[in-house]
Every structure is written in structure tokens, then in C-alpha cells.
Amino acid sequence: MQMMQRHLGDCVKRFEQGRRVVSHWFLILLVLPCLGLLSGCNLPQVSAEDRLFLKLNVEVLDEYRLPKQDFQNTPVGGLSAIAYDPQQDRLYAQSDDRGDRAAARFYTLKLNLDGTNPQQPKIKNVAVEKVTTLRASDGQPFSPGTVDLEGIALSPLRSLFISSEGVTRAGVEPFVAEFDRNGQWKRNLPIPQRYIPDAPGGEQTQGVRDNLGFEALTLNPGGYGTTGVEPFRLFTATESSLAQDMDPANPPRSRLLHYLLEEGKALLLAEHLYPLDAAPEGTLYHGLTELLAIDQGGHFLSLERTFGSYGFGAKLFQITLGGATDTSTIASLKGELKGVQPIQKKLLLDFAKLPIDNLEGMTFGPRLPDGSQSLILVSDDNFRLEQFTQFWLLRLSGKR
Numbered sequence: 001m002q003m004m005q006r007h008l009g010d011c012v013k014r015f016e017q018g019r020r021v022v023s024h025w026f027l028i029l030l031v032l033p034c035l036g037l038l039s040g041c042n043l044p045q046v047s048a049e050d051r052l053f054l055k056l057n058v059e060v061l062d063e064y065r066l067p068k069q070d071f072q073n074t075p076v077g078g079l080s081a082i083a084y085d086p087q088q089d090r091l092y093a094q095s096d097d098r099g100d101r102a103a104a105r106f107y108t109l110k111l112n113l114d115g116t117n118p119q120q121p122k123i124k125n126v127a128v129e130k131v132t133t134l135r136a137s138d139g140q141p142f143s144p145g146t147v148d149l150e151g152i153a154l155s156p157l158r159s160l161f162i163s164s165e166g167v168t169r170a171g172v173e174p175f176v177a178e179f180d181r182n183g184q185w186k187r188n189l190p191i192p193q194r195y196i197p198d199a200p201g202g203e204q205t206q207g208v209r210d211n212l213g214f215e216a217l218t219l220n221p222g223g224y225g226t227t228g229v230e231p232f233r234l235f236t237a238t239e240s241s242l243a244q245d246m247d248p249a250n251p252p253r254s255r256l257l258h259y260l261l262e263e264g265k266a267l268l269l270a271e272h273l274y275p276l277d278a279a280p281e282g283t284l285y286h287g288l289t290e291l292l293a294i295d296q297g298g299h300f301l302s303l304e305r306t307f308g309s310y311g312f313g314a315k316l317f318q319i320t321l322g323g324a325t326d327t328s329t330i331a332s333l334k335g336e337l338k339g340v341q342p343i344q345k346k347l348l349l350d351f352a353k354l355p356i357d358n359l360e361g362m363t364f365g366p367r368l369p370d371g372s373q374s375l376i377l378v379s380d381d382n383f384r385l386e387q388f389t390q391f392w393l394l395r396l397s398g399k400r
Helices: 002-039 048-052
Strands: 056-066 079-085 090-095 105-114 122-133 149-154 160-164 175-179 185-188 214-219 232-238 253-262 265-275 283-293 299-308 311-320 344-350 359-367 373-379 389-398
Touching: 048 344, 056 122, 056 344, 079 373, 090 149, 090 359, 105 359, 122 389, 160 214, 175 214, 214 299, 232 283, 253 283, 283 359, 299 359, 359 389
Parallel strands: 079 149, 079 359, 149 214, 214 283
Antiparallel strands: 056 389, 079 090, 090 105, 105 122, 149 160, 160 175, 175 185, 214 232, 232 253, 253 265, 283 299, 299 311, 311 344, 359 373, 373 389
């Protein structure tokens, strides 16, 4: 009986070994054709750029020039930033008048499109409907010469965030502040000390330089139009290098700030290096004039503007914060910065061959007749007769 049990056990072992061998070869025979099939296929190659950036296309559709005009005893001009309110179908345009011609203010505009040709819509006109005076923390209009307002964005708190470059030569500090829709000041965001000029009117070694402060301002798109007081994100950037970052051997390096906000609370999360393109020969002014958040994944549009002997120039980029180093602990961005990954950029449109003026503001506008997304840009005429307030209508398409 014991010999029979041992014999039976040996048979079972040999059977299991044979089954495993058969299964092994069966698996090989099953997989080999698949491997051959794969080796004969051209698998799609994904470039590093495709992994970083969204697939976007920009098409220029139309240009419109706003007639010179006064509105409620204010000269309409100096429009340095715009934001679109989809619920009201209105544009809010920030004037950078420092109070020399009228009190600091923003305008409410109605953009009217002509969709006769859905594939090629035009701007029929832009109507000025309202002007709103901005008021300081004391409830009074800002004193002349105490602000240089350059950025505007709508928030989910039904408020506006507005940035000021400050007036360095006069000792006026830059700020990013929240206002209600009636223009009343609500709060200032915390600004790191490294942005505050250390020697107004003297030999400056720290902080924003005159007329080169917080020019660009945007909120993440998920923040506007939501309910409740969920935290949202705000991004602002300097037009050019801080005094301590100036480096003649390299193109200007701006700093971009990333805030997390909710009602009554503000936290600066990070800061990144934004590398400006090298300025063309003969340039007098060169800088980052606007940012526009595309999604929640760190993708933006950026607008760089130049002016020189050739006139005005501008470039539209897609940028991504993915992988960018937090530079908030780096005292100076001069020289070679080992281990520092800057914000990555991709050129979308060079305005070199278009009759542009001083482009400074940018926003997503209303949906176009064919359902695609419009992009609106505006120029700052500097209140000069030889310049003009110019609106550009673009179509943004692709994967967003």
C-alpha cells in the first residue's frame, strides 16, 4: 500500500512538472507572434515638447481701433489690461492713468462682433458703457502719482484683483490688491521684501525698477464663476528683472509669483524664473506685459512687448510651469544658475508683420460663431495722439 502511494505521488509530481513545461511553451508560442507584430509596427513617438505643451493654434481674425473719446469727464486711454466677464458679456479694461488726467479707474466695455461670416468674424465695434473710480483703503480715490495700474483679473469672490507697478522714483511701492465691483479697496496681497525698492531715486540694488513692476496678472480659469469660497490661484509677474537680478550678459529674467487665495486669506506658494526673449537690436523698452492662465495644469499664454527704432513688436507664447524651479529662496538671478530650471516657452505668434501698437492686455473673450474660443488683445495708447487704442481678435484652437 505504501509503495502504491509513493508511486502515485511520483506520478502526480511528474504530471505537474509536465503541465508547467507545456504551459511555459504555450505562453511562448502565444506571445511570440505578438512580439513580432509589435516589432513591425511604427509606435507613435512623443517628443519632450509634446509632453510639456498643449497643442494650440492661433489665428488672427481682425483689428479694431477705438476712436479717441472722453467718457464721463475722463479720457478713455492707457488701457493696459482687460478681463472678460462671461456672465455679463462685458470687458473690464484697466487704465494706467496715474491720476494725472482723471482718478485711477477701470472701464466697462461691450465688444460687439459681426458673425456674418462664421469662419471669419470681425469686431463690429467696442462701446464704452461705464467708468469706475478705484478707491484706496481710506475710501477716497487714489492720490495722483501713487499708483501705476497694469493688471486686472476677475475672481470667484465677485471681486477684481488689480496690480500696480508702483512708482519707484517717487518711493511708491508696488502692490496686488483686491477691489469690489464698485472699486472699493478690500485687501493687499503680501509682497516679499525682495520686490520692494531699497533706494528710491538713488542707487537701487533691490526691488522692482521704475515702470517695470507687476505688469502681468491672471487667475486660474477654474476660479471664476464657481460657487462658495473654494481656494483659487493668482499669478503675477514683473515686466522685467528686479534690480538685484539685472545681468548684462543675459536677456532679462522676470519673476513670476504664484498665490493660493480664498476670502480673507492669501499664501504665496512659489516663485519661478521667466526668461524673456533677447530684445531686437535698437530696442528701448522690452518686457513681459501679460499672462493668461489656460488650465489647472500650469499652462499659460504670455505676451512680450518691445519698442525701439523699428516701432512696436510683440510675441505670443505658450508657457508651462511644469518642472520650473522655485526661485523664492534665490537672492539674485544673475549669472549662470546651476540647477535652476526656468519656465519653458513655445512661440505661438510673432506680430512682427502686423500693424500693432503697444500691446499690453490679453483675455479670453466670448465664444465665436463657430463655437471656437476667442482671444482679445488691447494696446495702451499712452494718451498720445500718434498712438491708438487697438483691439485684436484672435481664434484659439487645439487641445486645451
